[in-house]
Amino acid sequence: MTRTPAALALPSVGDVLGPGAARAERFALPVGMTGYALIEPGEALPAEQQDAVFNALVTVTTASFAADMKGYWAHRRQERYFEHLSEFAVVADERGQMVGWTGYQTFVADDFTNVYVDSTGMVGADQSRGVMRAVFQERIGRAALAGLVDSGPVFVSARSESPVFYKLMRAVVAPGGLFPQASAALPADVLACAQHLAECLGQTNILQPGSLVLRNAYAAILDELYGELPSCGEPELDWLFRSELGPLDAYLLVGRAGEGSRD
Numbered sequence: 152m153t154r155t156p157a158a159l160a161l162p163s164v165g166d167v168l169g170p171g172a173a174r175a176e177r178f179a180l181p182v183g184m185t186g187y188a189l190i191e192p193g194e195a196l197p198a199e200q201q202d203a204v205f206n207a208l209v210t211v212t213t214a215s216f217a218a219d220m221k222g223y224w225a226h227r228r229q230e231r232y233f234e235h236l237s238e239f240a241v242v243a244d245e246r247g248q249m250v251g252w253t254g255y256q257t258f259v260a261d262d263f264t265n266v267y268v269d270s271t272g273m274v275g276a277d278q279s280r281g282v283m284r285a286v287f288q289e290r291i292g293r294a295a296l297a298g299l300v301d302s303g304p305v306f307v308s309a310r311s312e313s314p315v316f317y318k319l320m321r322a323v324v325a326p327g328g329l330f331p332q333a334s335a336a337l338p339a340d341v342l343a344c345a346q347h348l349a350e351c352l353g354q355t356n357i358l359q360p361g362s363l364v365l366r367n368a369y370a371a372i373l374d375e376l377y378g379e380l381p382s383c384g385e386p387e388l389d390w391l392f393r394s395e396l397g398p399l400d401a402y403l404l405v406g407r408a409g410e411g412s413r414d
Contacts, residue, residue, distance in 0.1 A: 161214070161248040161274065162207040164241055169200045178289050181281045183245040188290055192254070193234035201233055207249055215251075215272035227270070236269065240290050242282060250274045253286060255295060260347050263340070264302045266295050266408070267348060268309040271316065284322045292323040296408050305408040306344045310352070310368060312401045314383040314392045325409025331363045331402055333391045345403045358403070368401035 164187060165172055174195060175187035189195045196204060205228055212220040233239065235256050242251035251273035258265040268291070273283050291307060299305045307323050309316065320329055330341045337345075342361070349358040349365070357366045382389045396402065 160210070161250060162203075162210060163247045164243040164249050165247060167204055167207040167241065167249050168196075169203060171196050171200055180242065180285050180289075184250070184282055185243045186240055186286055186289065187243065188238055188240040188294070190238050192236050192239035193231070196233060204233075204239075208252060211249055211252060211274060212272055214274040215278075217275070232269075237266075238290060238295070240286060242273065242286060250276075251283060251286070253283070253290070255291060257295070258348065258351050260344075263304040263306060263344060264299055265306045265308055265344055265348060266291060266299075267351075268307065268320070271309075271319075284319060287319060287322045292410075296323070299408070304340065306341075306405055307408050308344065308348055308403060308405045310365065310401045311404055312368075312392060312396050313381045314385070314388045315381045317388060317392075317402075317404060318383050318385070320404055320406060323408065324406030328409060329404060329406035331391060331404075333387045337361070337363065341405045341407075344405050348403055348405070363403045363405065364395060365401045365403060366397075367399050369399045 164185075168175060168187060168189070171189055171192075172187060175189050178186045178188065180186050205224055209221050209224050212224065232254075236254040237257045239254040240252065241249050244250045251271075253271040254269050256267045256269050258267055268287075271283065296305060296307075307320065309320060311317065317329065330337055342363075345363050346355070346358065349355045354365055354368065357368065358364070359366055392402070
C-alpha cells in the first residue's frame with residue numbers, strides 16, 4: 152500500500168458537513184474537542200455534501216492509518232455507506248479541523264439486536280487522549296443503547312484487526328463480555344451474533360467455522376490496512392491478534408452491551 156506524508160492538511164468540520172453541521176447534535180469531548188452526530192446520515196446529508204464527507208474521510212483515514220485509503224472509501228461509497236448507517240459522528244479539534252470519525256449500523260435479528268460499529272479512526276497526533284472512548288460512551292453507550300433497553304438482548308460489534316480498537320470497544324460492553332478472548336471459549340449467543348453479522352456483511356463464506364475470524368476480510372479493497380500493526384501493551388491481547396490474524400484478516404468483535412469501563 153502506498154505510504155503517505157506524515158502531515159496532511161485536515162479539512163474543517165464546517166466545510167465537511169456544510170449545512171448538516173447545524174442539524175448535527177453537538178457534544179463536548181476531552182481536551183477541548185467537539186463531536187458532531189448526524190442521525191440517519193443518508194437522509195441528513197444531500198448527495199453533494201456526501202461527496203465532501205467522502206473526500207474528507209480519505210484525508211483523515213489516511214492520516215489515521217498511515218496508508219493511502221482512497222480505494223477503501225471508493226469501495227464504501229459504491230456500497231452506499233451513509234445510507235446504511237444509523238448514525239455518523241465526526242470529531243473536531245479546538246481549531247475546528249476534522250480529526251476523527253465513527254458510525255454505526257443497527258442490525259435486528261429474530262432474538263437480538265446488534266449495534267455494529269462501522270469504521271472508526273483518529274489522526275495519529277490525537278490518538279490515546281481518551282477522545283474516541285468518550286465518543287463511544289456518549290454516542291453508543293448513552294444514545295444508541297439507551298434506546299434499546301426494551302429490545303431484548305443487545306450486542307455491540309465491529310470488524311477489526313487491532314487490539315487497540317478491542318480495548319476501545321470495552322467502553323461500551325459489559326465487563327468481561329467482549330470476544331474473542333485468549334482463554335475463554337465462545338458463548339453460543341456470541342457466536343450466533345457473529346454468524347448473523349457475517350451474513351449482513353456478505354462475508355459468511357470467509358468466517359472460519361466456530362470462530363470470530365474473517366479470513367482475507369479486506370482482500371477485495373486493500374493490500375494491507377495498517378502501515379505498522381498496532382500493539383495495545385497487553386501481552387495476552389496483542390498475542391491474540393498477532394498469532395491468529397494475517398495482514399488482511401480480521402476478527403468480528405462481539406460483546407454483550409453493558410456499562411463498560413470508564414478508564
